[in-house]
Every structure is written in C-alpha cells, then in structure tokens.
Amino acid sequence: MLNLRLVKKAIIMSATYPEYEGLNLPNVAERVMKKWENEKVFQASIDSRDENKPFVFFEGPPSANGLPGIHHVMARSIKDIFCRYKTLKGFQVKRKAGWDTHGLPVELGVEKELGITKEDIGTKISVEDYNKACKEAVMRYTDVWNNLTKKMGYWVDMENPYITYESKYMESVWWLLGQLNDKGLIYKGYTIQPYSPKAGTGLSTHELNQPGCYRDVKDTSCVAQFKAIKNAESQSLFEKVPAGENLHLLAWTTTPWTLPSNTALTVGKKIEYVIVHSYNQYTFKPIHVLCAKPLVNKQFSKNYFQIENQDELSNYEKGGKKIPFFIGAEFTGADLVGIRYEQLLPYAQPMENPENAFQVIPGDFVTTEDGTGIVHTAPTFGADDAMVSKQAGVPGLLVEDERGNPVPLVDLQGRFRPEMGEFAGMYVKNEYYDDGEAPEKSVDVLISIKLKEENKAFKVEKYEHSYPHCWRTDKPVLYYPLDSWFVKVTDKKDRMMELNKTINWQPESTGTGRFGKWLENLNDWNLSRSRYWGIPIPIWRTEEGDEQICISSIKQLKEECEKAVTAGVMDNNPLSDFDPSDMSKANYDKVDLHKNYVDKITLVSEGGKPMKREADLIDVWFDSGSMPYAQWHYPFENKEMIDDHKAYPGDFIAEGVDQTRGWFYTLHAIGTTVFDSVAYKNVISNGLVLDKNGQKMSKRLGNAVDPFETLDQYGPDATRWYMITNAAPWDNLKFDTEGIKETQRKFFGTLYNTYSFFSLYANIDGFAYQEDRIETSERPEIDRWIISKLNSLVKEVDNAFETFEPTKAGRLIQSFVNDQLSNWYVRLCRRRFWKGDYTQDKISAYQTLFECLETIAILSSPIAPFYSDELFSDLNKVAKRHNATSVHLAHFPTAVEADIDTELEAQMEIAQQVSSMALSLRKKEKIRVRQPLQKIMAPILDPSFKSRIKHVQDLILSEINVKELELLEDTTGVLTKKIKPNFKTIGPKYGKHMKSIAGMVNSWGDKEIASVENNRGWSGEINGETIELDFNDFEIETDDIPGWLVTSENGITVAMDITITPALKQEGIARELVNRIQNFRKEAGFEVTDKINITVETSADIQAAIEANKSYIADEVLADAINVGSIEGTEFLADIEEEGDTKVGLRKV
C-alpha cells in the first residue's frame, strides 16, 4: 500500500497543488498582480461578459493634485467589491476612471507654489500661463494614484479616463448647461456672499474656513427701538399700552451700519414676547417695548430694577440712576407677525415693493440666546435676512444707481452711497481706511449716537464676538449681494424628492435624512465662481444685459464667431481650424475652452450689438455631476449609451458621506433637471476612516496612515478584508493595524492552513479531482453536512452582496471558514485524509474539502481579490473544473437547494454543542480527554431531539472519548425539571397579568409541572380573571440529575458518569503510552511509515495496562512487537500519570 502511494505520487508529479512555506500576503498580491497584467485579466473580465447585460458603475473622480490616503482604499474597496461581484454574476461592468481637474483647491495650491495671489492673475502672470500651471499641477500625482489603484487591486480603466479639463468633456458640460437654459432654468440674480471690499472679490466659504479667519473682535453693538404703527394688526398690542404712548420693538445688531438698510424685523413664531414698561436710559422718556420674555432680564440689567406693581413706575424721577421696569402683557411671535413699524433711519426707500417693507416677519433661525429675540433684518447684507425676507415678500433696500441698476446702500469699495446724507462716502468699517485716514468715530459709533439722540437707541455697548476676516487683506469681511448665475433647481424640487424615493440608499437614513432634508430645504444652485481655472459659463451678453446667448457646442460657437466676424465685432474666427464633424482627438486638441481663450471671443447679438462672455466660471461640482454624460462626450458621440440606457442611469455608485451634498447631489440635480431621471439607482455612502483612537486622521496630528506602507506590510487582501468586515461601510472605521494583523492570522491564516492541509495529502494521494463527482447523497454524513453548510453560505453571501451589505458577506465567510470548515470539518476528518487506501470515502473527503475551498475562493474574491485568485488557480490548475484562468473570470456559485439539509445542520449543531458541554464537564473534573469514560446521558424532551442526537451519537462519543450515550425518555423521578412561562406567547394574551403568572409558574414544583404535562396546559383564575394557557405557553427544561455531573445549555442537558473503572484506567494509560511513543518516533526521526519494535521497562500496573490493550497500541504506533524487559536501542523516558516512570526503547524493524 505504501509503495503504491509513492508510485502514484511519482506519476502525478506533473499536476500537483503548489505547497508554500508560510503565508506571505504581500508576496501573493505581487504574484497575482503580475499575472493580471500579463494575462490582461481585467480586460478579460469585461470581454467575457455579455454586452447586453450591463451593470453600470460610475466612478467619482478624485482630484489628482492631492495624495491619496487610507480612506481612499476604503472607498475604492467598496466600489471594487460590487463591480467584481456583479462580474461574477455574469454582468458586464465597464469602469471608466476619471479625474476631477478644476476648482479652488487646485488654484490655491498653484498660487501658493508660484507665490502669487488672486490679484496677480492677469497682471503679474497671464491667465494663460496661470491656467497652464494649473493644468500641470493637477495631474502631478497621477502616477501615485495609479500606483495605489494597482496595489490595492482596484479594477478601473486607467488607460482611458475621463478628464474634466479636456475639450470634449467641457463641450458636454456646455451642452448640459444649454439644456438647462432652454428649459428656462438658468438665471442671473443676487445672492449674499462673503465679500472682501479691500480685495474687491467675493470669497468662497472654503476661503472663509481657512485657519485664523474667524477672529474675536469688539464691535459697537446697538439695541434699537423700532416704533410700531398703530393699525388693525397691532390693535391688541396697543391695548396694553397707555393711551397716546408709543410701542417699540427692540432689535439688536452688532453692525449698526446695516440699520439704514433694515426693511424687516424677524421673530420666532413660538417664542414668547412681553411688553416691558420702563424709561429710556439715555432720554429718560417712558417707553413700552417688546422683547422676548427669556431675554428681558438680560436687556434690563445693570441700571434697571424690576417692580411688581405698574403704578410704581410713576415714582421714577427723570435722571435717576436706578430705573424701574415692569413686565406687562405676553404675546407669541405669531401674534406679532404682520405688525408694521416706522423706518428707523429713512435715508432711502427700497426701489421695489416699498409698501411691503418695514414689517414683522417670521423666521426659524431666531433664538433667545442673545439680543432681544427680535432680529434686525437687512436683506442686502445677510444671507438669512435675504432668505427670510424673500419668503415673506419683503424687499431689500436696493436703490437705483447712476445707470439704473439696483444697488445696496454700500458700494463695492465698502463706502456709503450718496443717498446716505451725512454718512455718504464713509467706509462702513474703520478698517477699510488707509493707515492714518480713519476718522475718530466709526460709522457704527456715529449711527449709535444719532439713535440715542432721537430716542431710537435702547442700549449701546461694546460687544465681543467672532467675525470672519479676509485671509489676504486681514480686513473684516462684508456680507454683500453679488451677481451670480443660478440653476433654478427649486422649480424641480418636488420631482427631485420624488425621484430620490426610488433610489436605494445604503444606509437608508442618509437618503431619507441627510439627503432628503437637504432636498426639502433646497436653494437655487449658485453656479458662479469668480476664478480662472474651470469651465467658463458659456453665456455671452450685451453690455446692457438685454440680449444674451448660451452656447451649447463648439460647432455653435464657431458659427457664432463667423457671424461676429461678418458683423465686424471680431477680426478673425479663432475656431476656423476646428471641424465640427470630426471627433478625432487631433481635431479637438485644436480648441481650448478655458477662460483665457473664450474671453477673447466677442459675439454679435441679433440686434447687432457686441456680446462679451460673462466673466464667471461654473462651480466645479457641476463638472463632476456631469460625468455620466460628459465621460462619453454625449450627445456628440456615443449617443446610444445614454439614449438607449446602455450606460445610464448608473446602477451603482459609492463615495464618502461627505459627498451627500456634493457629488451625490449634483448627479441627482443634473439627472433630474436635464433628463427627468435618477442618475443612479443604488448608492453607498461610506463613513470616515478615523485613527485607532477615533480621532480624525490629519497630517498635522501625524496620525494619518500611509496607504502604501499598509498595503506593502499587510497586503491588500488583509487590508481590504479588515476594513470591510470590521465595521459597516457607513459607520466610521477606527483604523488599527492590529486589526489587520488579526485578520491576517485568523482568516487568511486559517484558510491558508486548510489549503496546506488539503494540498499536502492531495499531492501524496494524487487527488486531482479526475474521478466523477460523488453525488452528495452518496457521501458520508459529515461531508453532506459541510456541503449543506456551504450551500447555505452561498445563498446568504449572495444575498448580502445583492443587498449591498459587504460587511455581512465577509463576516459570514470568515465564520464559515474558521468555525465550520477548519475547526470542525477538517479536525474531525483528519484521519480520513492520512489513514488508509485511496478509497471512495477518501475521495469523497477530498472532493468535499476541494469544493469548499474552491467555493470560498469565489465567494471571497470580491473582497480579497489577490489571495482568492491564487487559491482558486492553485486548485483549478490541477482539477480544471472551471474554464477560467482567474477567479474573477469564474461564475458565482449557485446554491444547490437539494444539498441543503437543515435537519442535518441541526443535528450537527447538537453534536457540536453536546461535545462542547461534555468537554466542559471533563474540564471541571480535571479528567483529560485521553482518559476514556463510560457513559453520558441526555434527557430527551421532544422526538426531534432524540432522532437528531442519535444520528450524531458516534461522532460525539469519539470526540469526547466516551463509550456510550444513554437517552432518558421518561425522566420523571430521574431529573429535576424547571418550568418557565413563555413570555412571547403569553404576553399578547395576558400582558397585564404577566407578573402574577410568572410569579406563580416560578413557584411550581414537580407536581405542578407533571400536571401541566399531563393536561397539556393550565387554566385557572388570576387577579379575578380566567386564564387559559396551553402547552406552548410553557418552557420546560431539565437542569439536574441527582448524583450525576450535569450541565445545561440552550435547553440541552448532558450528564456524565465520571467513574473510572480499572479497565477504563488501563485504557487511558494505553492511550497515554501511544501518545508518548508517537512523540518518541518523531524525536527519533522515524518516517511516518516506519515499522518498529518496542521494549518497555515499567511498573506492574502499566505492564498490565499494556497487556490489556496490546493490539490497540501496536496498531496505533505501527509496532510489530511490544516486549517487556530491559531496553535495547534508543531509550526514552515517559512520565505517565502517577503510576511512575516508564522506559521505552524503540527500534526500526
């Protein structure tokens, strides 16, 4: 037999399973990566799939001007997993990479490098050179990115990426804007933006969030008294004020210079307000003022004291230091809405709808933290103000300038306009004056003084607060209305919400919550950015703004240029070389649509007037949101991709949650407004990758993890597996390399060991899966069990991937590999692999283990693409069961329902549990497993348990080294029973009496339990109500057998007979001896197959034990003879139990 095995081994040398010396995951990745490259596996994974069964994936473009971090590995792993999974399921998954190339981060980086500021662009450096520098900078780290992509095993087509600065891409974006324009969704309007008058430029919020921009400053703040007008609306308030006296509303501001632009006062509808009766501290005139109730004490502090009787007010003498105040009638904000008041500082009137100005309006943002609970509202200088007044139909204070355009009372330099009387020409902030020119008293102070004198100021004081400053000029920022181009997305708000409901969000809460709420509170999309490196707004306008054209293609632009040349507004057509019908790269390289080129183009209007391009660029978010169409140069090329839904809408996208209002939104907005369609059907928004202490990673804190280092050290598979299985993608991940190590050891180590075990013996036996597959039903029970488990696993993993739950999939796989396959199946079956001939049983074992490994390779391949490929290929190279050279070209296994035997799974679960319990009992008594025991007992409570445990009886007995299992059917008198109410079934029926029932049942003894068993239930009266419980309303279990060692778990009870008879003792000694001799064999360097002779020199007890078990020992250790006597040959010393030393001599036969 042994010789035969060797011969066989020689024959099949040509096809053996590779055996490795240890597992080195980074090396595995290296090998597999080379294979992918050499064999062009990625391309094959697309080509081998049916073109008519597409799974559409959109790659969100990263910006290549920054370096990738470990969070990119996370995000891209998620993308990769589902693309690979869908490929396994037979879909064709095209994956075009992309680069986001425009935008502020790029520009700021370039400015820093060149040592210039925005103001220098166009003067110190030409826009052309500047844009050239941006273009170079943005692709700087492309190599690093490509390298990461490769190393982590992210499959995406990097050969043909879409790049947002390319002419074709930009043309498609223009086309989309043209569509919006045609639908009437593009308009020019005002918006309140942070503005730096000294720099003469608007600032983005990004710029405002630079460190050090918000600083604490002391400003003159003022609580102004706005005089209410008595009319029908205010009738109920004036009733609470002495006849003939005035009622004022108190409103606080830290920017008194905005008071002349006040057109409304905002109150919170639910806030409570009171009228306070008192005297003005500057003029000493009696006042009756409205203020939020919780803020009365804040406003009436210091000089004021509260009185309980209104009559005492008259005791106050003018000029007195302490001023009394009395809290009068109470109102809610809702009562105040609609009240009119006199304009505080009537320098100018709003040019539009002045009749709607100067009234009280509601606003959600009003709080009672500060001020008076009534907010001074100047729509021209506050974003909230503008929003809330627009909703209420209140105009901002805009006046006509010299050319008839609406302008606010402050000009672009930050000075008051001529309308402002004595203040005209003054800067609204002293900081805006040149050094030494600033007046002693600022506008804020002067206005406050004026108000004091006119009995319009309730309180003036210095107030310290944080206020944003321009990061270039160091001067405070103004919130100022600026011209911008907008997309009227609010028109499509309902449709966007409707379509959003059809998108499958993972997690769901992001879709309904963060995204849904965002859509509910949608504002129009401000497209304008006054920058240089981006896609220009394709709108040309006459100087008066009365005629304009929106360009949708290069062809159209060329034609318009032609007209302009004919009309004489331009000398020559800069696009004359461009051939609109030629889609070649060469042709498109002839044009550049960036600002430095298109700004030189002047077009002619229908009325014959010259038109200049609007100076702004579009928001870069529009660039990336255009990606589904622009990546294909739609509609100029690849029209069918979108129109025939071959590549649109996307089936799947995934990015970080930070993209919710970024890319996720812009995709959705453009999809809805232009195509009336969702842009994507499924979306995963993943959480952040934090450091191991839960802190955000940052270069500054030095806790950022280098993705390359991690991948090199642990390999991409372990890194990906760890990231995916450790936390659900949408939860934040606390990244700890210890966790990767654990994954490496626990999952990959175990899987590798299982494979090593398989390959070791399969190579010896020459198992190459050449035999016909043994029908599952023909295999031994243990094989059928693991196959059943395997098929259940296939089903569950498939479902987890299908529902975009990669974490679940990964955890299922690893628990199968560790707990079922390695710890149970392989352990129990070891002997089958190394003992005996190449029989049907052995082949069955090989086939079973092979199938498990092969399936695991495929199931885990989306998450661990490298190792799984090597595992799969190593198996398949020999067995050739798949016509695929890579796991990624294989097909996802289909669960064979017929092979799923839940009954068998339940049986094995019992075996596992009973074994574990029995071992636990041994442990308690310190009886080692090698010592055989006679018997265990288990009471049976229902017939199914009986048949199940019978099935696995032998398995259990050999596992725990016990000779027999006795099942106790009639347990009365033998076992102590315990009864518990079944809360789940009784609850709905008798919830109220639950406590009483539980109390009663818990007090029951054997007699009552027997009665319940006999009557199949119980009925009686509790708390005066008739209660009827059937047998299912009880849970009866046994927990003790008097006189036995017993343990109980999950309703199963095991009792063990721990009596060690002399015969058992001898058997135990024999097993100990076998164990020692096996060790000695190994020590002596004998081959596994060497036969030996044994001589033993030992005590009488042990001699007797040997005598009684001689054939067993001889068989186990391959001994031809066992003799007692003095030792010849090598001598070993064995220490067996307390029976004394044993000398053993071994000699090869």
Add this chain to the structure above:
RNA sequence: AGUCCCGUAGCUCAGCUGGUUAGAGCGCUACACUGAUAAUGUAGAGGUCCGCAGUUCAAGUCUGCGCGGGACUACCA
C-alpha cells in the same frame, strides 16, 4: 445652529419585528492536543448595554430630553 451617524466586556464589533441568564473575536488566565505543529482545541474571569425621563405586563431594542465622539450644511441679530 440645523441635519445625520455612532456610544454594548480592556479593545474591535454582533444583538432580527420589545420577551426575562446580553453574545462573538482579540487580549488576559488556566488547561488540553502533539501525524494541519512558529499550527490547533477547550474552559474561565470580565458588562449601572452613555445618562435621565416616558410608553409597556416587559426596554440594550420604541419615544422625548440631555451628555460624549464624528460628519455635513449654514453662519447668526
């Protein structure tokens, strides 16, 4: 400030539509196995389920209010 996510053992995480003794892995401690062996197995210790209030016969689970960590959006009189 608003919206959302998270808070369970020393660490990382499970815990389904509420059901009575809250689980796993790692780590720790002890032991076993010794033909998968720089592997493997078993057991043990370890928890005011962030806090408070409410709904309920019953709350880790549902509701409200807080606290702590994080994200995004907005920026405030």
